[in-house]
Amino acid sequence: MSLFLLALLAAAASGVPGLFLRRRGGEVAAGLLGLAAVAGLWASLRVLSGGPGGAVTLRTTSLGSSGLLVLDPLAAFFSVPVLLLSACGALYSLGYWEGRRGNTPALRLIYGLLTASLLMLVMASHALTFLLAWEGMAIAAFLLVMAEDREAETRRAGWIYLVATHTGTLLLFAAFALLAKVQGHSAFAALPAGLAATRGGTALFALFLLGFGFKAGVLPLHFWLPPAHAAAPSHVSALMSGVMLKMGILGMVRFLSWVPDPPIWWGGALVALGALSGVLGVAFALGQHDLKRLLAYHSIENIGIILLGLGLGALGKSLGNPVMQTLGFAGALLHVLNHSLFKGLLFLSAGSVLHATGTRDLERLGGLGQRMPWTSGAFLAGSWAICGLPPLNGFVSEWLIYLGAFRGLGPDLGPGRQGWPVVILLSLALIGALALACFAKAFGAVFLGLPRTGMAARAHEAPRTMLLPMGLLALACLAIGVAPILFAPALGRVADAMGPATGAALPALAGLPMISMVALALGLLALLLWRWLRPMPRGDDRPTWDCGYAAPEARMQYTASSFAGGLVRGLRWALRPVVHLPRVSGWFPLPTRYESHVPDPVLDRTAVPALRLAVRGASLLRVAQGGALPVYLLYVLLTLLALLVWMVA
Amino acid sequence: MIRSLLPTMLQFLLHGLTVLLLPPLIPGLIAKTKALMAGRKGPPVFQLYYDLAKLARKQAVFSRTTTWVFLAGPVGGVAAGLAASSLVPFGHTPAPVSFEGDVILFAYLFGLARFLTILSALDTGSSFEGMGAAREATFSALAEPALFLGFAALAKATSSLSLGTMLAFPGTLTARFTGPLILVLAGWAIVYLTENSRIPVDDPNTHLELTMIHEVMVLDHSGRPLALVLYGASLKLLVLGALILTPALPRAPHAWQNWLAFYAALAGLALGVGLVESSMARFRMTKVPQFLVAGVLATGFAFLLMLV
Numbered sequence: 003m004s005l006f007l008l009a010l011l012a013a014a015a016s017g018v019p020g021l022f023l024r025r026r027g028g029e030v031a032a033g034l035l036g037l038a039a040v041a042g043l044w045a046s047l048r049v050l051s052g053g054p055g056g057a058v059t060l061r062t063t064s065l066g067s068s069g070l071l072v073l074d075p076l077a078a079f080f081s082v083p084v085l086l087l088s089a090c091g092a093l094y095s096l097g098y099w100e101g102r103r104g105n106t107p108a109l110r111l112i113y114g115l116l117t118a119s120l121l122m123l124v125m126a127s128h129a130l131t132f133l134l135a136w137e138g139m140a141i142a143a144f145l146l147v148m149a150e151d152r153e154a155e156t157r158r159a160g161w162i163y164l165v166a167t168h169t170g171t172l173l174l175f176a177a178f179a180l181l182a183k184v185q186g187h188s189a190f191a192a193l194p195a196g197l198a199a200t201r202g203g204t205a206l207f208a209l210f211l212l213g214f215g216f217k218a219g220v221l222p223l224h225f226w227l228p229p230a231h232a233a234a235p236s237h238v239s240a241l242m243s244g245v246m247l248k249m250g251i252l253g254m255v256r257f258l259s260w261v262p263d264p265p266i267w268w269g270g271a272l273v274a275l276g277a278l279s280g281v282l283g284v285a286f287a288l289g290q291h292d293l294k295r296l297l298a299y300h301s302i303e304n305i306g307i308i309l310l311g312l313g314l315g316a317l318g319k320s321l322g323n324p325v326m327q328t329l330g331f332a333g334a335l336l337h338v339l340n341h342s343l344f345k346g347l348l349f350l351s352a353g354s355v356l357h358a359t360g361t362r363d364l365e366r367l368g369g370l371g372q373r374m375p376w377t378s379g380a381f382l383a384g385s386w387a388i389c390g391l392p393p394l395n396g397f398v399s400e401w402l403i404y405l406g407a408f409r410g411l412g413p414d415l416g417p418g419r420q421g422w423p424v425v426i427l428l429s430l431a432l433i434g435a436l437a438l439a440c441f442a443k444a445f446g447a448v449f450l451g452l453p454r455t456g457m458a459a460r461a462h463e464a465p466r467t468m469l470l471p472m473g474l475l476a477l478a479c480l481a482i483g484v485a486p487i488l489f490a491p492a493l494g495r496v497a498d499a500m501g502p503a504t505g506a507a508l509p510a511l512a513g514l515p516m517i518s519m520v521a522l523a524l525g526l527l528a529l530l531l532w533r534w535l536r537p538m539p540r541g542d543d544r545p546t547w548d549c550g551y552a553a554p555e556a557r558m559q560y561t562a563s564s565f566a567g568g569l570v571r572g573l574r575w576a577l578r579p580v581v582h583l584p585r586v587s588g589w590f591p592l593p594t595r596y597e598s599h600v601p602d603p604v605l606d607r608t609a610v611p612a613l614r615l616a617v618r619g620a621s622l623l624r625v626a627q628g629g630a631l632p633v634y635l636l637y638v639l640l641t642l643l644a645l646l647v648w649m650v651a
Numbered sequence: 652m653i654r655s656l657l658p659t660m661l662q663f664l665l666h667g668l669t670v671l672l673l674p675p676l677i678p679g680l681i682a683k684t685k686a687l688m689a690g691r692k693g694p695p696v697f698q699l700y701y702d703l704a705k706l707a708r709k710q711a712v713f714s715r716t717t718t719w720v721f722l723a724g725p726v727g728g729v730a731a732g733l734a735a736s737s738l739v740p741f742g743h744t745p746a747p748v749s750f751e752g753d754v755i756l757f758a759y760l761f762g763l764a765r766f767l768t769i770l771s772a773l774d775t776g777s778s779f780e781g782m783g784a785a786r787e788a789t790f791s792a793l794a795e796p797a798l799f800l801g802f803a804a805l806a807k808a809t810s811s812l813s814l815g816t817m818l819a820f821p822g823t824l825t826a827r828f829t830g831p832l833i834l835v836l837a838g839w840a841i842v843y844l845t846e847n848s849r850i851p852v853d854d855p856n857t858h859l860e861l862t863m864i865h866e867v868m869v870l871d872h873s874g875r876p877l878a879l880v881l882y883g884a885s886l887k888l889l890v891l892g893a894l895i896l897t898p899a900l901p902r903a904p905h906a907w908q909n910w911l912a913f914y915a916a917l918a919g920l921a922l923g924v925g926l927v928e929s930s931m932a933r934f935r936m937t938k939v940p941q942f943l944v945a946g947v948l949a950t951g952f953a954f955l956l957m958l959v
Contacts, residue, residue, distance in 0.1 A: 369776070371718040382720075382770075391763040392756060405752045411807045420958055424803060431758075431799035432792065438762055439788035442769040446784070451776030452716055516750040520734050524760075527730040535711075535722055535875050546714040547871050548777040560773070560781020568789040572940065 003056025003073050006081075006125075009042035013088065014118035017111030028099065031110045032092040035117065039089035042121065046078035046085070050492040057127070069189070072127040076259070079335060079496045080124040080252050083342035086478070087244045088117040090471035091237035094350055097468040098237060098357055109149055109235075116142035116241065123249055129178040129188035136174065136249070140167040143246055146238040147230050159229035162605070166226035170216025174253075177209035193260045198268075203261075207268055210257045211275075218250025220309065221279040224302045225605035228290075231298035232362065236353020239294060243301045243349060244342035251308055251338055255331075258316055259500050266320045272313030273422050277429040280306025284436040285573045288443070288566045289600030293352045293362045296444055297345065300388060303433060304341040308334045310426050311403045314410065317422055319501055329406030332497040332508055336489075337399035340387065340482065344396060347475040348384035351377050354464040354472070355448060359457045364444065364562040369453035373461045378449040380472040385441035387479045390434050393521030395482035401513070404430060439569060447562035454556050484521045487514040563598060570600065578603070662906060663747045670736045674885035675699035677892070677921050681849075684925025699885060703878050711874030716776040724771025725872065725879035731764040732886040739893045740815050742913030743902045749815040754802050757814060758795070761846070761891075764883070765791055772868035783867035786936070790852065790864070793943035794842045800950035801835045801842075805898070807957040808832075818897040832898060834953035839895045841946035845939075847888050850928040852939050862933070892920050 016034035020027025049055045055078070057069035092113065099106055119138035126132035144167070148160040182188045184202050197203045212223070219227040227247075231239045254272075258264065283303030290296040311334025318326030354377045355370060356362055371378040387394035403426065410423035453459040463469075482489055487509060494508035548554050570579055577600050584594035601607060626637075679696040686693020695701075713721065738753045738760075740746040769787055772780040805817045808828050845852045848865035857863055869880045896916045903909050934942060 369716070371720060371774070375718070378718075386763075386766070389762070389766060390759060391766060392759055397756075397759055401752060401755050404755045405812065408752070408754075408803070408806050408812050411803060420807075424800075424954065427799055427803055428796055431795045434759070434762060435792035435795040438766050439792060442766060442773070442784065442788055445770060446773030446781075450718070450720060450770065450773040451781075511752075512750045513752040513756075516748060516753070517756065520737070520748065520756060520760075523737070524730055524734045527733055528726050531726045531729055531879065532722070535726065535879070544712060544714055546716050546775045546777045547712070548775070549779060549870060554777065556776070558778050559776050560778050560785065565773075565781060565785045565788070568785060569792065572789070 003045070003058075005041050006045040006056075006073055006121075007058070009038040009045065009085070010118050010121045012038040012041070013114050013121060016092070016114035016117070017107065018114075020107040020110050027107050028092075028096050028110060031114060032089075032096055035089045035092040035114065038117070039085040042081060042085040045073065046081045047492075049073055049075060049078035050495060052495065070128045070131045071122065071125040073125055074127075074499065075492075075496045076252075076255065076499045077125045079492075080248065080338070081121060083248065083339055083346075084117065084120045084124060084245050086475075087241050087342055087346045088113075088120070090346065090350070090474060091241050094237045094240075094353070094468050094471045095235070097465040098235065098353060100465070105149075109146060112142050112145045113238070113241075116146065120245060120249065124252060127190045129182065129190075132190075133171070133174065133178065136171060139246065139249065140164075140171065143167075143238075143242055147234045147242075149235050149238070150233065153233075155229070156233040159233035163226045163230040166216055166223075170213050170223075173209050173213035173216070177206060177213055180206055180209065190256065191260065192262065195262045198261050198264050203265075206257075207264075210253065211271070214250040214253035214257075215275070216250070217253070218247050218305050219279075219302050220250075220275055220305060221282055221302060222604045222608075224279070224283075225602055225609055227302060228295045228298040228602060229605070231301070231349075232292055232294040236294070236349050236356060239297075239353070240346040240349035243298065244346040247301055247305060248338050248342060251305070251312075251334075254312060255335070255500070258312065258319075262501065264316050264320050266317065269313045269315075269317030269320055270422060272309050272316055273425055274313075276306045276309030276311075276313055277425055278306070279303065279309060280429050280433045281436070282576060284433050284440060285569075285576055286600060286602070288436065288440050288573070289570050289577050289579055291364050291562060291599065293355065293364055293367075293444065293448065294349070295362075296364075296440070297348050297352060300348075300437070300440070301341075301345060303437065304337065304345065304388070307400065307403070307430070307433065308337050308341070310334075310429060311337060311399075311406075313422070314403060314406050314426055315497075315500060317410070318406070323410070325507075326406050326410050327501065328494070328497050328508060329402050329409065331500045332493050333399050333402030333406060335496055336402060336482075336493055337396075340395040340399050340479070343475050343478050343482075344384045344387035344394075347380055347472055347479065348388065350468070350472050350475070351381040351384060354468050355381075355461075357464060357468070358461040361455075361457055364447040366455045367448045367453070367458045368451045368556065368559065369449075369458060370461055371449040373453075373459075374449075374463045376469050377464055377472070378445075380469070380476055381449065382445060383476040383479060385445050387483070389438045389441055391438075392517070393480075393483045393524055395479045395486075398483060398486040398514075398517065400430060400434070401517070405511075405513070436569070439566070443562050443565045446565065451559045452554075452556035454559070454561075485518050487518060490514055576603075578607075658906065659745060662744050662910075665910065666737075666741060666744065666747055669741060670733065670886070670889070673917075674882065674889045675703060676885075677888045677917065678885050680918060680921035681925045681928065684922050685929050688925065688929035699881065703882060706873075706878035706881070707875055709874040711872075711876055714775055714871060717774045717871075721771050721774040721871075722876055724768040724774075724869075725876040725883065727767030728764045728883035729879050729886065731760040731767075732883050732890060735760040736886065736890045738814055739890055740818060740897055741893050741910070742897055742900050742916065743819060743909040744906060744913070746815045749813050751812045753813050753815075754806075754817065758798055758802075761887075762795075764887075768868060771872075775871045777871065779861075779867050780870055782861070783864050786864045787868060790845055790939055790943060793940055793947065794845045797838050797842050797943065797946040797950045800947065800954050801839050804831055804835050804950060804954040804957045807954065814894075818894065819902070828957070831953040831956040834949045834956070836895055836899060838946040838949035838953065841942060841949070843891050843895055844924070844927070845943060845946075846891055847884070849924055851931050851934045852942065854933045857933075862936070888921075889917070892917055896920060 012034050016031045019030045055073040058071040119135045123135035126135055144164050150156045216223045280303050283299050287296050287299035311330050314330030315327050387396040390396040390400040407423040407426040490509035545554055579598050579600045582597040584596050678699050683693050683696050735757050737748045738757045769784040772784040809817050811817050853864040872880050900912050
């Protein structure tokens with residue numbers, strides 16, 4: 003515990019020396035965050051392997067006597083991605099921000115503070131510390147999103163994020179107030195049985211779901227997420243998407259762990275929201291042209307997958323089905339870790355593309371595989387994992403959720419409830435197929451074929467400080483994917499925190515060693531076949547055959563939009579793409595253009611028009627606010643008179 | 652101990668040999684059926700073996716646009732196909748690798764093969780291959796739910812999650828499950844034709860690039876990579892064929908009878924595909940999704956019937 007607190011302090015202080023040093027401030031910050039990661043991971047892994055945790059307790063009567071911070075298996079588990087990604091991001095920023103002027107030292111300080119608030123948040127075991135850390139995280143992330151605040155797009159994204167996160171926080175304040183009223187104190191503790199079925203329990207569930215849903219980016223509360231992730235510096239996007247969204251999940255997980263008897267409809271609601279976020283998240287990702295916005299929509303999709311797992315676990319808990327409970331919660335939790343690894347990897351490699359070419363527009367990229375082989379390998383590994391393809395880590399967590407859902411089809415679920423596992427199965431299958439299409443599109447458009455613009459043609463490989471963190475994350479993805487059995491005992495311990503179940507059964511799953519075996523066989527076969535192909539001499543400089551077309555050109559390639567065109571058309575009832583078709587008429591038609599984009603259904607179609615309407619309504623009040631001092635004095639006088647009359651009467 | 656293990660080991664050996672040697676025969680049988688139906692003599696049944704032997708000796712041509720990803724498609728396709736083949740039982744014979752939840756691994760291995768094939772097509776920068784890749788990605792998004800609904804129906808009926816027991820249907824067959832089983836197999840037959848790019852979804856023999864799906868994705872492959880592509884495609888015919896044949900086969904008391912039944916059924920399947928290809932035309936590209944939705948509906952309805 004003290005080691006972990008030391009890590010927290012090191013993270014918080016990591017940016018301080020940089021404020022005073024003229025040079026090497028970034029290296030010092032990265033070093034401190036690296037040390038924090040080593041110390042923190044050591045402490046976390048000790049807890050995860052069954053060692054004792056620890057707690058910070060403040061003994062004052064007004065706050066209740068229980069702990070403020072606690073390092074239990076859940077906290078230790080959620081701290082792993084925080085520590086890993088923040089250290090990787092700090093190292094990455096050395097290359098990414100090299101030569102950047104202005105407020106870089108301040109941003110480094112805020113980055114350290116964000117890491118520290120995240121670490122405090124995962125350990126929080128009291129409403130006070132939780133909300134304090136929550137707010138620290140929200141504000142630090144806001145400041146980091148605003149790093150490039152000279153651009154109007156960034157400022158807009160930042161303000162939208164700030165409004166959304168505070169709306170969520172407001173709901174959380176209400177939720178914790180209600181919890182304190184029900185419980186009599188504000189410390190985190192198990193709720194009494196029977197509470198969940200009452201009206202208070204329903205209100206608690208709804209408030210927590212909405213409040214944490216804002217942070218996690220659950221559809222339709224996701225609207226702040228794509229602009230903020232696109233505008234933030236890439237290693238900050240990685241930390242936001244990989245870790246900060248998961249704090250919403252952490253909140254839901256903590257809440258579910260306190261409730262001994264969740265009603266069945268809670269699990270149903272989680273599954274429904276998960277299916278909605280998952281399927282629509284990937285559908286909207288298909289319509290994007292901006293690489294980082296595309297990745298942001300995929301975060302929504304993965305939050306959907308996590309919710310599917312949580313819903314399955316909650317259903318298992320309500321029905322007293324320990325297998326469903328363990329597999330659902332374990333799958334969801336492992337997906338939390340996996341998503342932070344591969345999404346961090348994807349955002350870092352997207353940042354390296356942005357760094358090398360200066361654009362995030364898929365239609366302006368292409369052919370980077372030859373110019374940036376390492377970055378392209380990293381992005382491919384991330385895509386491979388996020389599509390849930392074996393033998394990487396995404397497959398293992400999805401496999402656990404699939405297995406739980408299939409098990410849920412068994413006879414013990416009872417009639418009329420088998421719909422939920424089928425919804426989970428179908429959503430996962432559809433999400434998997436659509437995600438595969440989307441990442442084939444993204445990887446193909448950015449790294450394969452010919453460069454579509456000069457910016458892409460002049461691209462260069464990223465410096466080593468940027469490649470090293472990517473390599474580290476890719477290795478972590480491979481390790482979990484190939485040897486899941488090594489991680490199963492720790493995962494079982496964390497899943498057990500969700501209520502009395504049999505997390506110990508997790509390592510006994512026969513499938514886990516078999517997955518490793520098939521993964522190894524797959525690798526061996528690929529290696530053999532590769533060696534069989536290798537001896538062939540590489541032909542000299544030839545263009546693509548393309549059915550004999552003599553002069554292929556980069557502009558003739560299939561674009562990202564046309565690749566996804568069929569699916570976007572098929573899903574147009576949900577996506578409602580805005581298409582500007584060129585009009586060609588007359589004998590000598592003028593130059594024209596074709597344009598299509600998929601606006602966000604909540605932000606662009608609902609929230610912004612609604613707020614505009616509210617502003618227009620508010621402007622009616624301006625009649626009363628003329629700016630003339632005598633009139634205001636008159637108002638004061640009238641108010642006084644009115645009060646006088648009221649008091650007398 | 653040895654005596655009881657030996658027959659199983661022999662069966663695994665036969666399984667492996669079947670996977671390695673048999674696949675190229677299936678396209679040959681399909682082509683022969685089509686030729687005979689059309690009143691032609693057609694190429695020899697073993698044509699694909701000759702082609703593979705020839706391609707293995709040939710040099711390959713690579714475009715300057717391509718990277719190592721161009722080779723990942725053929726390599727990944729065959730490696731994933733071989734790995735998946737070890738999970739599926741060939742008729743009522745044991746699958747070499749079998750565990751609870753192997754269905755999911757089976758489906759995702761084919762996803763991996765598809766992902767790498769699409770990428771290697773995009774690596775050429777050709778618009779034709781991009782078009783084929785886009786179609787492959789689009790149509791498989793509809794085939795996937797049909798496959799998984801079928802798995803859900805069978806898992807419900809057999810209370811099992813391992814291909815070995817799920818597909819060994821006649822063992823637990825009661826009259827109640829016959830209807831749903833037929834629906835599952837009908838839905839999977841659609842998936843089979845789609846995944847193997849056969850008529851009416853795709854035409855492997857067409858000469859117009861604009862209308863092709865799978866064939867257009869491998870236009871630029873030659874030599875050994877092309878040999879791997881062709882072998883991988885025939886492997887898929889075998890492995891997915893085992894998926895739809897096994898539940899329909901009766902269980903025989905002796906192992907050799909089961910193997911014989913499987914080979915006969917496989918020949919029958921090739922014949923059936925050939926007959927379908929001879930008797931109908933390829934759908935218009937816009938009709939293909941409707942055909943696939945029919946598959947989803949069939950398997951979905953089968954699942955509903957399993958519930959009652």
